[in-house]
């Protein structure tokens with residue numbers, strides 16, 4: 192996916208001067224393992240998960256810094272993330288869903304939702320987990336089937 196990702200980014204550069212990689216994902220120009228979607232928000236599996244089911248939730252409207260979001264949008268964003276978290280908790284055995292916002296790598300506001308059984312599950316410095324495409328699809332479908 193990395194090769195096609197850089198290829199697509201170059202290909203689309205003229206059309207997406209301001210586009211973040213996540214906007215390309217929303218538009219379907221870069222594939223993702225979709226978990227949930229509505230008119231304003233999109234949720235998909237992180238490509239380098241720190242835990243099984245590690246999900247990213249993003250607004251479709253491109254904005255870099257989450258705390259620049261207007262209150263109403265930020266509220267709706269968190270409510271959507273909560274619905275994804277509840278589905279994730281049903282799909283992946285864990286104690287609870289951890290939530291984290293960083294945005295140091297991708298300048299498009301996003302919430303990390305991470306199934307946790309202990310605090311190490313939220314450690315972004317550890318080696319990332321690897322799943323086959325089939326496993327990623329199965330995880331995404333399982334979360335999606337629990338999304339209400």
Ligand code: 5GP
Nearest residue numbers: 212223236237238239292293294295296297
């Ligand atoms: P942050 O910006 O919060 O520091 O991290 C960005 C997150 O986005 C990372 O966990 C990284 O693995 C994930 N990510 C970066 N590019 C892609 C991509 O093309 N697809 C997916 N599914 N996740 C990505």
